[in-house]
Amino acid sequence: MSINRKGIEVSIGAADAVAMADVDVIAAYPITPQTHIVEHLSEIVARGDLDAEFIPVESEHSAMSVCCGASAVGARTFTCTSSQGLALMNEIVFIAPCMRLPIVMILANRSLSGPLSIWNDHSDVMSIRDCGWIQVFTENGQDVFDHVFFAFRVAENPQVSLPVIVNMDGFILTHMIEAIEYWEPEMVRRYLPEFKPVNRLHPDKPVTMGAFGMPNIFTEAKKAQNEALLSSKVEILRAWKEMGDITGRYYKPVESYQADDAETVFLTMGSLSETVSIAVDRLRAQGKAVGQIKLRLWRPFPFEEFRLAVKNVKKIIVLDRALSFGGPGGPVASEIRAALYGEQNMPVVANFVAGLAGRDVTVNDYIAMYEKAEPFAKGKVRQDDYIIYGVRE
Amino acid sequence: MPKKNIEEPTWRELPVGCVISEPGNACRYKTGDWRSMRPVVDKEKCIRCGVCYLFCPDMAIYKNDEGLFVADLYYCKGCGICARECFTGCISMIPEEE
Numbered sequence: 001m002s003i004n005r006k007g008i009e010v011s012i013g014a015a016d017a018v019a020m021a022d023v024d025v026i027a028a029y030p031i032t033p034q035t036h037i038v039e040h041l042s043e044i045v046a047r048g049d050l051d052a053e054f055i056p057v058e059s060e061h062s063a064m065s066v067c068c069g070a071s072a073v074g075a076r077t078f079t080c081t082s083s084q085g086l087a088l089m090n091e092i093v094f095i096a097p098c099m100r101l102p103i104v105m106i107l108a109n110r111s112l113s114g115p116l117s118i119w120n121d122h123s124d125v126m127s128i129r130d131c132g133w134i135q136v137f138t139e140n141g142q143d144v145f146d147h148v149f150f151a152f153r154v155a156e157n158p159q160v161s162l163p164v165i166v167n168m169d170g171f172i173l174t175h176m177i178e179a180i181e182y183w184e185p186e187m188v189r190r191y192l193p194e195f196k197p198v199n200r201l202h203p204d205k206p207v208t209m210g211a212f213g214m215p216n217i218f219t220e221a222k223k224a225q226n227e228a229l230l231s232s233k234v235e236i237l238r239a240w241k242e243m244g245d246i247t248g249r250y251y252k253p254v255e256s257y258q259a260d261d262a263e264t265v266f267l268t269m270g271s272l273s274e275t276v277s278i279a280v281d282r283l284r285a286q287g288k289a290v291g292q293i294k295l296r297l298w299r300p301f302p303f304e305e306f307r308l309a310v311k312n313v314k315k316i317i318v319l320d321r322a323l324s325f326g327g328p329g330g331p332v333a334s335e336i337r338a339a340l341y342g343e344q345n346m347p348v349v350a351n352f353v354a355g356l357a358g359r360d361v362t363v364n365d366y367i368a369m370y371e372k373a374e375p376f377a378k379g380k381v382r383q384d385d386y387i388i389y390g391v392r393e
Numbered sequence: 394m395p396k397k398n399i400e401e402p403t404w405r406e407l408p409v410g411c412v413i414s415e416p417g418n419a420c421r422y423k424t425g426d427w428r429s430m431r432p433v434v435d436k437e438k439c440i441r442c443g444v445c446y447l448f449c450p451d452m453a454i455y456k457n458d459e460g461l462f463v464a465d466l467y468y469c470k471g472c473g474i475c476a477r478e479c480f481t482g483c484i485s486m487i488p489e490e491e
Binding site for chain 1: 400401402403404405407408409410411412413414416
């Protein structure tokens, strides 16, 4: 099999992947740093290369509303946003999973204002942590490209029928030119079957979607939604396995680097992971037993895989790219601590909040975090302890 | 599997995405439970014009055997629009007793 590798801006690659997935409806409103993705898609549709409706809505609230309507009639549906755009569509974001609408959204992660900022962190996605979508993080351009197909495949699987968010770091990924191996159309056909919705709005078999739920049914509806998200993991694992069989790239909910004999591991999500792996190499060269755990699947949270990955670890350095104001530091660390609570030989969790709104976090910074966390010992770190790394005092 | 109580399904019995596949079943929903005031028609004053029937937003008013327009209390939410629109003022809104 010949490999079609292109040097291309990751946003353009992502848009090409969406087009190759043969979407039917794209509804999006431009917002930095997501813009290039939807711009490129609008060009593809305007050129006639993709038979799809590109709906240039007047706001993100409308974008997500259009996506719900389109998905409900059985159209393969895509949208894309960032930060304030996500905040504006928030109301509808929570409705899509309860209605089991398999929409795919790329979230080009950007900090939420204020102060007004366009740069990258994870405060946008963490604001919808509990929205009920399947949520994955990507590390580089190839990850993003592959996960477009993965997202449609999982979302539209009738056993799942849930919307999927693919997180990609704004600028650090969206505006970077990387080498991406393009899939052949035949690979896409093999991996991504035709979308056959579980329910659809059609006059031949009328149904009501989005009806209200009285108190005597609401709890059951939420339990059913939660069970659907939890049980989607089986299909997520299958989709990754089958992608690996096609592309040779096997993704996992929790991925490790040099973690087998590590006493201390960094825990990262998204594009930070590649920089951290260099820090791990340098610390290893100094003889330190350091490794790295990368959380790819954020929802449903991979408890089992995560606990297995850290079972021999003494210390976890969790990097958070968002703050929980007045709460226990970073949202990722608080979940990690919760996932470990009550486990035998629970590792110490050191929490660093770093890389807010695009502030650079370099290899040396990670080494400095490692050294700062060295004296942290069992019994001396509490759930609400965290360090905002590099803040000027 | 035996049919369970349709009004109180378990979470497993709910259709995917809580869709309603049976059209027109909103008539099983007793909106009359919401009512705090009940419309009462003074038969002497009523001219049987049906303006209350036309204005009722829930189509809860029907013509009974005597030709009188009255509210079906199974659905009437007690909004009072009929009383407000009635030309003769024959409809009074009476508070529901606890």
